[in-house]
Amino acid sequence: MPMNPIEHDRRYGELDQVMRAYLGQPADDTEDGPSVALTAYLRHTWNTRPWSLGTAEAQLREYARNPPGSLRRRLGEFYPVPDVGLPESSIQDWLLLVAGHIRDSVERGEVPLPSVPATRWEWHARFPELGQFLGGWFSQDMPDEFGAGDDAHDAAVADYAATTDPQIVASLVGELRELLALDLGEAEYGLAVAELGMEVDPPTQYSPSGWLAAVAERLGTLQAGYGPGAASS
Structure with missing residues (x-):
């Protein structure tokens, strides 16, 4: 067996x-x-x-x-x-x-120098929750669940935040900020989100990095509401 x-x-x-x-x-x-x-x-x-x-x-x-x-x-x-x-x-x-x-x-003691991920495996190993987020909420099936148009992206982000443990959301925010800190070109950010499972384009008003930054800011703001004293504020 x-x-x-x-x-x-x-x-x-x-x-x-x-x-x-x-x-x-x-x-x-x-x-x-x-x-x-x-x-x-x-x-x-x-x-x-x-x-x-x-x-x-x-x-x-x-x-x-x-x-x-x-x-x-x-x-x-x-x-x-x-x-x-x-x-x-x-x-x-x-x-x-x-x-x-x-x-x-x-x-x-030969450690490879820090670098942008070079393979799909490395992208997912380094950014595991971002891979879950993009592959799960922004696959080609996204329009079936959240509709078409730019509002669908907002709906998907809201659904992720509402259905995911706050500690995991915090992990995603950290990974988004780490990815943005790589300071890639827009074509490279487009490749990065595709490697991590995103199968739809960002909203029309955003570049790939601009959309990632907007998502990090939105989820980070939500995270601030989970802090001590949030319920009474």
Whole structure:
């Protein structure tokens, strides 16, 4: 029978995070250096969960050296490595190469420099609540729920604020301000919101960054109403 969640995480939890970083990205790591996908994983993980890097390296090596046999495959007791565009015969060597780059990064203290997210995985890893907000309230289905026109954006923001725990709304406000602090060009902000799941254009009077700033201000104002003494004010 398939593994329970605890057993899965113990054996493959961080391996799965590494593999997710490659979705939509080429697995073109070489002996000379890591791929864009692995660099994005290293940059984010160094910044948020550096203790996980050793676990990732160990799980990658263990999987490469002891790939699942036919019995474990039949029972479902294994982690299926996603298709990364490599022939099956090359997967074990590639996993060991990736593990080696992670080990080198840790042992040498080589931390990728801060940067704008380089992959879809990194955008969502760095801005998880913003991805939930844009992908959940501003998908192509938004007009079916909130109507058409610029007022629909206001209705969607209001619905998010009314149905989401205030602490999570506060997390979103922080992520919006962090994204705006990257000081990108408008085309780059347009790409960022698309990577994070937004499938409709901002209201006509706003640029992408202008709309993000307006949402941050509106939700931040609502957050101020949750503070001490708000109920009596």
